[in-house]
Amino acid sequence: MDIENSKRFLPEGKHLMMGNIAMSEGAIAAGLKFFGGYPITPSTEVIEHLAVRLPQIGGVCMQMEDELASINAVIGASLVGAKAMTATSGPGISLMTETISMAANLEVPFVFCDVQRNGPGTGFVTEPHHNDIGLMRFAGNGEFQVITLAPMSCQELYDLTITAFNFAETYRCPVFIMSDAYLGHIHEVVNIPSKEEILKKVIDREIPDEITKKFSYKDDNTGKYIIPKPPIMGTDYCPTMFLSQPHSSEGLPTPKPQLFTEMMIKKITSNIDKISLTESYKLEDAELIIIAYGLPVRASYRAVDLARKEGIKVGIFRLITIWPFPDEKVKETVKDAKAVIVPELNYTGVIAEQVERVTHLSTPVVRIPNVCEIHHPNDILKIIKEVAK
Amino acid sequence: MTRYEIRVVGFGGQGVITLSKMIIMASSIYEGLAATQTEAYSAAARGGKCWGEVVIDLDKNIEYIDYPKALKPYDFLIVLSEESANGVKVDFVKNEENTGFLIWDPSTIKKFRAAKKINKVLGIPIQKLAVEKFGNIVFGNSILFGIFTILSGIFSEESALETLRKFVPNSTLDKNLEAFELGKQEAMNFLNQIKEENN
Amino acid sequence: MSGIGPMYPNEKPENPYVLVSYAGHLLGNYSSRLCAGCGYGIIGHIFTRLFEDEKLDPKLYPLVLGIGCYSQMLLTVHYATQKVLSLHGRAPALATGMKMANPLMKPIIFTGDGDCLGIGGNHFIHTCRRNLDCIILIFNNSIYAMTGGQGAPTTLYGANSTTTPYKMFENRSDGVKLALAAGATYVARTTVAHPRTFMKYFRKALKHKGTSVIELITPCVTYFGRKNLNNLGAEHLGIKGEKMDTAGKMIDWIKRNSIRVNKAKFMNEEELFNKYVIGEFRYEPNKPEYSEEYAKIQKIARGDK
Numbered sequence: 091m092d093i094e095n096s097k098r099f100l101p102e103g104k105h106l107m108m109g110n111i112a113m114s115e116g117a118i119a120a121g122l123k124f125f126g127g128y129p130i131t132p133s134t135e136v137i138e139h140l141a142v143r144l145p146q147i148g149g150v151c152m153q154m155e156d157e158l159a160s161i162n163a164v165i166g167a168s169l170v171g172a173k174a175m176t177a178t179s180g181p182g183i184s185l186m187t188e189t190i191s192m193a194a195n196l197e198v199p200f201v202f203c204d205v206q207r208n209g210p211g212t213g214f215v216t217e218p219h220h221n222d223i224g225l226m227r228f229a230g231n232g233e234f235q236v237i238t239l240a241p242m243s244c245q246e247l248y249d250l251t252i253t254a255f256n257f258a259e260t261y262r263c264p265v266f267i268m269s270d271a272y273l274g275h276i277h278e279v280v281n282i283p284s285k286e287e288i289l290k291k292v293i294d295r296e297i298p299d300e301i302t303k304k305f306s307y308k309d310d311n312t313g314k315y316i317i318p319k320p321p322i323m324g325t326d327y328c329p330t331m332f333l334s335q336p337h338s339s340e341g342l343p344t345p346k347p348q349l350f351t352e353m354m355i356k357k358i359t360s361n362i363d364k365i366s367l368t369e370s371y372k373l374e375d376a377e378l379i380i381i382a383y384g385l386p387v388r389a390s391y392r393a394v395d396l397a398r399k400e401g402i403k404v405g406i407f408r409l410i411t412i413w414p415f416p417d418e419k420v421k422e423t424v425k426d427a428k429a430v431i432v433p434e435l436n437y438t439g440v441i442a443e444q445v446e447r448v449t450h451l452s453t454p455v456v457r458i459p460n461v462c463e464i465h466h467p468n469d470i471l472k473i474i475k476e477v478a479k
Numbered sequence: 480m481t482r483y484e485i486r487v488v489g490f491g492g493q494g495v496i497t498l499s500k501m502i503i504m505a506s507s508i509y510e511g512l513a514a515t516q517t518e519a520y521s522a523a524a525r526g527g528k529c530w531g532e533v534v535i536d537l538d539k540n541i542e543y544i545d546y547p548k549a550l551k552p553y554d555f556l557i558v559l560s561e562e563s564a565n566g567v568k569v570d571f572v573k574n575e576e577n578t579g580f581l582i583w584d585p586s587t588i589k590k591f592r593a594a595k596k597i598n599k600v601l602g603i604p605i606q607k608l609a610v611e612k613f614g615n616i617v618f619g620n621s622i623l624f625g626i627f628t629i630l631s632g633i634f635s636e637e638s639a640l641e642t643l644r645k646f647v648p649n650s651t652l653d654k655n656l657e658a659f660e661l662g663k664q665e666a667m668n669f670l671n672q673i674k675e676e677n678n
Numbered sequence: 679m680s681g682i683g684p685m686y687p688n689e690k691p692e693n694p695y696v697l698v699s700y701a702g703h704l705l706g707n708y709s710s711r712l713c714a715g716c717g718y719g720i721i722g723h724i725f726t727r728l729f730e731d732e733k734l735d736p737k738l739y740p741l742v743l744g745i746g747c748y749s750q751m752l753l754t755v756h757y758a759t760q761k762v763l764s765l766h767g768r769a770p771a772l773a774t775g776m777k778m779a780n781p782l783m784k785p786i787i788f789t790g791d792g793d794c795l796g797i798g799g800n801h802f803i804h805t806c807r808r809n810l811d812c813i814i815l816i817f818n819n820s821i822y823a824m825t826g827g828q829g830a831p832t833t834l835y836g837a838n839s840t841t842t843p844y845k846m847f848e849n850r851s852d853g854v855k856l857a858l859a860a861g862a863t864y865v866a867r868t869t870v871a872h873p874r875t876f877m878k879y880f881r882k883a884l885k886h887k888g889t890s891v892i893e894l895i896t897p898c899v900t901y902f903g904r905k906n907l908n909n910l911g912a913e914h915l916g917i918k919g920e921k922m923d924t925a926g927k928m929i930d931w932i933k934r935n936s937i938r939v940n941k942a943k944f945m946n947e948e949e950l951f952n953k954y955v956i957g958e959f960r961y962e963p964n965k966p967e968y969s970e971e972y973a974k975i976q977k978i979a980r981g982d983k
Contacts, residue, residue, distance in 0.1 A: 126774075163774045166771070
């Protein structure tokens with residue numbers, strides 16, 4: 091059954107929406123057909139909302155028996171040609187890693203929204219804590235590359251979810267949307283574009299052809315990594331078996347696992363220019379650079395404005411795509427900086443570590459760790475002043 | 480800073496969260512201001528201590544709120560339950576001209592120490608009024624919304640009425656409009672009272 | 679004939695069912711990596727045969743496999759089938775997603791006893807509960823064979839395995855009873871020693887709309903038979919046992935240990951101890967099926983009357 095377009099799109103204009111709902115609506119606009127989920131605070135609104143909305147447009151929203159079943163059902167649905175997603179939180183993603191790894195191997199496109207909460211263990215379930223960010227990079231056994239997007243407002247939750255589905259269709263890999271307990275529960279205005287505008291952006295699951303029988307492969311002549319359209323089971327254009335072992339482009343076990351692993355990673359990283367979304371703010375003459383993602387970006391913008399008034403040359407390099415980490419872009423941006431400030435909603439500073447790796451520790455990296463507490467512009471301003479001295 | 484911080488506290492079921500949603504809708508959708516609303520989650524929203532917070536940036540050029548939680552001192556504090564009233568201190572509310580309001584409900588709160596020391600305090604038995612005049616405590620929301628519209632002056636009355644129409648089922652719209660009007664009157668009286676005091 | 683030539687001298691490559699098997703199609707021969715005496719050869723062959731004879735549309739009958747020795751059946755099942763080798767225990771969940779995204783499909787799920795009743799127990803229960811239109815085949819060899827003969831939830835009392843070196847002392851899990859309790863609408867059990875019965879049941883399951891669970895008792899000579907005596911389940915009768923180190927001995931034991939459901943009705947618990955009750959346990963074709971029910975929900979949501 092195809093998705094009905096009449097109820098798929100919300101009326102154009104401003105809508106007041108909770109973050110989780112904005113994400114769900116973004117997914118519906120992107121053509122979501124199957125959602126499998128299990129209630130977990132703070133992502134519950136997603137499944138609640140989709141249970142109402144998806145049947146209206148001919149889609150399916152299933153509350154599965156557990157997270158393991160949810161993600162497996164999502165993979166099953168994606169295999170037969172439905173755009174599929176799930177949403178969960180920390181403990182849920184921990185359970186799902188096994189299947190994420192399988193999906194990466196089988197190159198099944200799907201979107202995964204992680205509404206992060208405090209941890210480890212059960213944690214404080216309604217507190218924001220970007221502590222799954224490492225898990226989202228190494229989501230499962232085996233070596234593979236995923237894409238993770240970090241929105242910072244309800245509007246971006248809507249827009250980036252559409253982008254996430256497009257990435258999933260194009261690169262056939264797990265795509266994560268990094269939300270958190272706070273962002274998921276904020277109510278904000280979301281500007282919904284017109285139906286035509288959305289449809290122009292959305293990459294649909296294309297009708298398969300002969301090449302979709304194949305999995306990704308490296309073209310020996312050009313050295314490029316070719317990612318065919320996702321196959322659809324139940325059509326003539328589908329490999330006869332989906333075997334989650336190192337496989338050739340035909341889907342048969344390959345004797346060269348190293349080439350396969352290389353392909354799994356390179357097919358994403360060789361397209362990093364297209365995948366890596368970033369934003370710059372007042373970077374032209376900046377001596378200090380704030381590298382931020384997600385919610386702390388908001389506070390950073392204000393802090394930079396305040397610091398500039400006091401004559402401190404500071405700018406922001408914002409990561410919208412966190413994984414794959416844009417090594418070259420970050421290197422280029424921070425090469426003349428005196429110091430880099432990384433405000434993060436976690437203690438370790440996962441992205442700060444990446445910056446240190448990229449700069450070979452040549453630039454001082456100042457972390458502003460914050461757990462379960464959002465950065466206030468003044469917190470960041472204080473650090474900026476200290477570093478500027 | 481052009482931030483306008485609003486906090487509504489009470490217990491679940493009083494419409495605390497609905498009120499905060501009405502405030503953000505009127506100011507962001509109809510007035511085009513940047514605003515965020517956050518609310519109590521899970522069990523609290525259904526019976527325990529319940530709160531809703533709205534931050535509005537009065538500067539029209541600002542696209543989004545930098546820090547989404549409402550910060551003390553608040554511009555506008557609405558307290559509807561005994562339990563939450565106990566935690567309120569004098570410095571929770573701004574002591575500035577045209578802002579720093581505390582609204583509380585004497586029909587649910589017996590004793591409110593901090594209220595005596597705050598400048599712009601309006602004690603109005605919302606719950607009692609709602610039940611006696613309109614027959615249900617949910618109408619208290621519309622009374623409060625009327626009060627907020629006049630005292631804060633962030634959004635126009637048209638925006639407020641438009642919001643009310645969106646939130647309220649058609650069958651009770653008339654009663655809600657009445658309640659809104661009542662709140663408006665109370666607020667105007669209160670403003671006049673402040674003016675007289677200042678003179 | 680092309681390919682690597684006959685690996686088994688006694689095999690008749692001209693057998694049409696061998697030729698339509700994946701390996702036969704690919705290599706021109708029936709090649710498998712299964713041990714001598716394994717029951718999966720029989721099952722794979724029957725499946726291929728049914729697939730060919732019933733002219734099943736491979737687009738509508740996707741094959742979802744769990745992890746176990748039976749995953750090797752990838753090579754022996756019909757070449758045209760579209761197969762997914764899913765994760766250990768998660769096959770029913772994956773099939774749920776497939777069925778719901780394309781309700782015309784009827785997934786056929788291959789699972790084992792450890793796969794379905796051990797690690798995937800929850801998915802099995804809930805697939806049965808929903809009465810999702812699919813066929814779940816549980817291959818019960820009462821051992822974890824692929825990992826080298828560890829005790830399974832279905833291992834018989836007193837049996838020897840590498841993780842129960844003294845004897846198995848845990849209670850046995852019963853796939854049929856579980857399926858009945860969970861709400862599957864067609865439940866049957868048979869053994870590879872009764873291939874015609876299996877074909878009958880399988881045909882019935884293909885026509886049934888709802889969850890069909892067929893448990894198949896199958897021999898594992900290498901890890902179960904060699905280490906256990908054929909008086910398992912009959913020690914109390916004083917029968918002297920001998921090692922079941924050949925396929926024949928195991929098939930004999932399975933036959934002797936299987937009791938028809940009609941007969942089992944008149945037997946007490948002690949007499950049925952360590953036995954397999956075979957036959958059909960439930961057939962309720964008129965129970966509401968999940969994807970059809972969901973379609974009704976979609977109608978309500980749309981506001982259609």
